[in-house]
Amino acid sequence: MNEYSIGVDLGGTNLRAAAVDREGRVLEKISVDTNFEGGRDAVIGDIVDGVNHLKKNLSTHRLAGVGIGVPGFILLKEGFITNSNNLPYLENYPVRDAIEKKLGTPIILENDANAAALGEKWMGAGREVNDLVLLTLGTGVGGGIIMGGRVLHGMDGMAAELGHLTIDPFGPPCGCGNLGCLEKLASATAVESAAMLMSLSAHPMTSKEVYELAMDGNAKAQAIFGQMGRALGIALANLINTFNFPLYLLSGGMLPAWNLFWPELEAQVKLRSFTYRNSKTRIEAATLGNQAGLIGAAYLPFLSMDLGHK
């Protein structure tokens, strides 16, 4: 009997779920515009419905388990989410147990960036390595660290909060309580707020509009992406000096701006990391796009089985 697992990705605007086999092939996939304003029961209901829908169509296969990638800090043992900007009503609520009860299937919760890193390791740009760091550049900046083929969780499941690395000790304040977090300097939100501070236009601009302006040659808009590259370069230099891993990946909605931020990023990494200058460290774009989290979430049950549910 063929085995498959279901991955769920609870994004900022929608909920996606995919049935994936042992070889990483997507058997079936759905996307639901979740009513996030509907609150806890609506979101949990949508997750359960999505999983059940996939299960029904694959009744001749054996379900290995369900992995769910969610934004926010995950307390792994407790199966809780804390400090999730998008899903406040799921905070400090036994969300894993609630879903397990409704589905009758073991659930593995994972931070969305960790899931994306795992997805890239399994089927994406990190297939050839066992150790990598992923930075997701979207509305915020997330991080995932894969070490020995597994997600680095730390003692509470809160490792790899790389969006909250201090890059500029006197930089802009962050919702986490810190100043000068990477996320406040290298996310879509950071680009948009820099555009506002620089009075790039009379009205608020989206990061895409700032990107287009930069591509058209606007020096101020280009400087914003230079600043982003500088922050990323400092963060990556620190990560390289810490881990000496072979591969560091960037992903997320800001990836199309690669050519705009790369020159400053590379200059900073070269300046700040002896290890980068003297090793075969690669900094590359992730390849699974917004599927990484979904694929990684689906991999969680397989990985857990392989590790004997450690």
Place this chain on the structure above:
Amino acid sequence: MNEYSIGVDLGGTNLRAAAVDREGRVLEKISVDTNFEGGRDAVIGDIVDGVNHLKKNLSTHRLAGVGIGVPGFILLKEGFITNSNNLPYLENYPVRDAIEKKLGTPIILENDANAAALGEKWMGAGREVNDLVLLTLGTGVGGGIIMGGRVLHGMDGMAAELGHLTIDPFGPPCGCGNLGCLEKLASATAVESAAMLMSLSAHPMTSKEVYELAMDGNAKAQAIFGQMGRALGIALANLINTFNFPLYLLSGGMLPAWNLFWPELEAQVKLRSFTYRNSKTRIEAATLGNQAGLIGAAYLPFLSMDLGHK
């Protein structure tokens, strides 16, 4: 037949070696004032003599191996040292193979801070955990990361170069090529150079003199240790946000200044790490003092045997 191993610590001013049994008991210990200016052959000769001296006195025991902690970046596979400020003549020379040949015993090279972290894990402040980060605060700042009870090496053995984390992107230049490295803000050398910049006295002061001035209530001298605490706090917040480990240790010659740098260190970690504020993270003084590297070096052969020479 009782088994023992020999640890060697090649410090800035002397060479120490200890014979240690499986339980971490030091059976015998020697210290040699090495003539570091004597060059490569003199230093290698001293290492070989030290090991042979210990071996002779323990001829009824079985030697498991020899571990050597050395300052600088270690290329593990090659058995090379690179970028060692103290031992330039050992750079890019097959030092491991040369010593192995003379001793007829397998040698394991390790960065001195990595060895100290391993020593603290085996017999010191980290005995109860499997995951910790150590920062050594001496002439420079070194780092060691223990993960799952083993040293994190990365792909080349250059992981945990934590003295070269960028703390202040526009800070003082460092020999590694970077600006604002932790080492340039939180080492004895940093304290001494800050004292000079602040004109604390007409003559260059040692870090100990600056410490004594601060303990006597001198506000400028106290500010220097505040700056040191601030840099350490930023570094530790970043490490905590990256690893979510249970334990972070500080060791080295600057440790007596703990009370002078701790208040600012703690304030920075609280400000900059959501994880610190919401977990049972401990930041503590290491307990083995300058024996940590020696003990850790001696542990290397045992650990290697336990891991099946992986």
